[in-house]
Amino acid sequence: MSELSAGWVLPVDGPPIENGRVVWEDGRIVEVGPGRAARHLDDAVILPGFVNAHSHLEYAVYAGFGDGLPFARWLLVHMERKARIGLPEMEAIARLGAAECLTAGITTVGDCSFTGVSAPACAELGLRAIVYLEVFSRDGFGLERFEENRPRVDAVANGLVRLGVSPHAPYTVGLDLYREAYDLGLPVATHLNESRDELDWLADGTGPWQPFGDALPKPLGRSGIRALAAEGLLRPGLVAAHCVVVDAEEVALLAEHDVAVVHCPRSNSLLGCGTAPLAELRAAGLRVAVGTDSPASTPSFDMFEEMRTAVYLARARERNPEALGAEEALALATIGGARALGLEGEIGTLTPGKRADLTVLSLAGSPYHPVEDPAAAVVFGGSPERVLETVVDGVTRYRQGEDAWHEVRSTASAARARLLAP
Numbered sequence: 001m002s003e004l005s006a007g008w009v010l011p012v013d014g015p016p017i018e019n020g021r022v023v024w025e026d027g028r029i030v031e032v033g034p035g036r037a038a039r040h041l042d043d044a045v046i047l048p049g050f051v052n053a054h055s056h057l058e059y060a061v062y063a064g065f066g067d068g069l070p071f072a073r074w075l076l077v078h079m080e081r082k083a084r085i086g087l088p089e090m091e092a093i094a095r096l097g098a099a100e101c102l103t104a105g106i107t108t109v110g111d112c113s114f115t116g117v118s119a120p121a122c123a124e125l126g127l128r129a130i131v132y133l134e135v136f137s138r139d140g141f142g143l144e145r146f147e148e149n150r151p152r153v154d155a156v157a158n159g160l161v162r163l164g165v166s167p168h169a170p171y172t173v174g175l176d177l178y179r180e181a182y183d184l185g186l187p188v189a190t191h192l193n194e195s196r197d198e199l200d201w202l203a204d205g206t207g208p209w210q211p212f213g214d215a216l217p218k219p220l221g222r223s224g225i226r227a228l229a230a231e232g233l234l235r236p237g238l239v240a241a242h243c244v245v246v247d248a249e250e251v252a253l254l255a256e257h258d259v260a261v262v263h264c265p266r267s268n269s270l271l272g273c274g275t276a277p278l279a280e281l282r283a284a285g286l287r288v289a290v291g292t293d294s295p296a297s298t299p300s301f302d303m304f305e306e307m308r309t310a311v312y313l314a315r316a317r318e319r320n321p322e323a324l325g326a327e328e329a330l331a332l333a334t335i336g337g338a339r340a341l342g343l344e345g346e347i348g349t350l351t352p353g354k355r356a357d358l359t360v361l362s363l364a365g366s367p368y369h370p371v372e373d374p375a376a377a378v379v380f381g382g383s384p385e386r387v388l389e390t391v392v393d394g395v396t397r398y399r400q401g402e403d404a405w406h407e408v409r410s411t412a413s414a415a416r417a418r419l420l421a422p
């Protein structure tokens with residue numbers, strides 16, 4: 001049995017508990033309530049581990065690549081550089097991505113993986129993951145590629161790491177491949193309505209994607225969301241990242257088919273794609289999660305920054321300070337992510353019976369200490385540097401000051417040097 005107490009416990013499925021305690025056994029939470037454990041952290045908050053519902057761990061060292069370029073050209077920089085490294089380097093990078101997630105208090109990722117190397121990386125470091133193997137309609141990148149990469153996930157798959165499939169997006173993947181992906185009976189993730197550029201291409205083959213048209217499926221004459229809906233390919237098991245450029249009818253289609261949406265506010269704004277209409281998505285009753293996407297577009301796997309950006313952009317977009325509160329942002333980043341990934345029965349809140357995935361955050365010396373509103377203190381005052389400990393499935397996978405990942409960092413850094421080599 002393990003236990004820990006702190007100045008505050010934020011179970012997320014109930015009110016904050018001052019001087020609270022969490023007890024777990026065999027990887028499962030058995031008690032949450034007021035109390036003091038042998039190990040007590042006075043200036044800290046215990047909260048459910050963050051669920052980063054859309055990541056690409058394989059791009060952990062891609063920070064700054066193509067910054068400021070239009071979306072299509074930005075993507076080409078990545079594809080070109082990625083071709084310079086091999087699988088061992090990709091795995092080294094994914095391992096760093098998993099380490100950085102744990103350092104930032106993230107305990108689960110929904111990871112879209114080009115090669116599947118994020119599966120061994122997550123298994124090794126103890127990060128819970130659904131690894132969605134990416135497929136594209138380009139020759140050699142379809143389901144045969146899925147079958148080729150699948151053993152990397154299968155070899156380590158257990159309760160912690162699971163297999164999924166990700167048809168990349170409707171502008172890179174034909175509708176038939178979406179159908180085949182569903183037929184696998186696995187969790188499915190995709191990218192939908194991320195940029196105006198892709199919608200221009202999908203509508204009539206125009207816009208910045210036009211020069212690359214030979215490598216893409218034929219334009220569908222409508223948006224990805226509308227095309228998938230028309231073919232019965234919007235389904236409740238689908239996790240859709242972005243949904244930035246959407247109209248009311250598309251939001252209604254997503255809601256009607258119970259598609260989960262992953263909001264990636266930093267990625268979408270840095271790439272100049274815009275920001276998703278979070279208020280409308282939530283008002284439509286959609287399951288909404290938060291994701292950092294990859295450092296290729298976002299600087300870090302930092303859910304605190306992601307939650308704050310969600311709050312800033314929602315309030316700015318709606319011109320309303322009530323558009324998204326700290327408590328709501330925290331819920332999106334925990335139970336929201338769990339619901340989107342279909343894991344709400346296991347994780348997302350500190351609830352007896354659920355798996356013991358928790359994050360311990362120090363508020364010592366923070367402007368939000370002494371604490372008035374613990375959710376506001378976490379969302380506005382939190383940062384990876386303040387994470388004291390990250391526990392996944394009852395096992396401490398990160399503890400501040402005990403950084404055992406020197407090798408992980410240096411190997412990933414060498415891989416970045418290769419990516420930068422002309």
Ligand SMILES: [Zn+2]
Nearest residue numbers: 112191241293
């Ligand atoms: Zn993505």
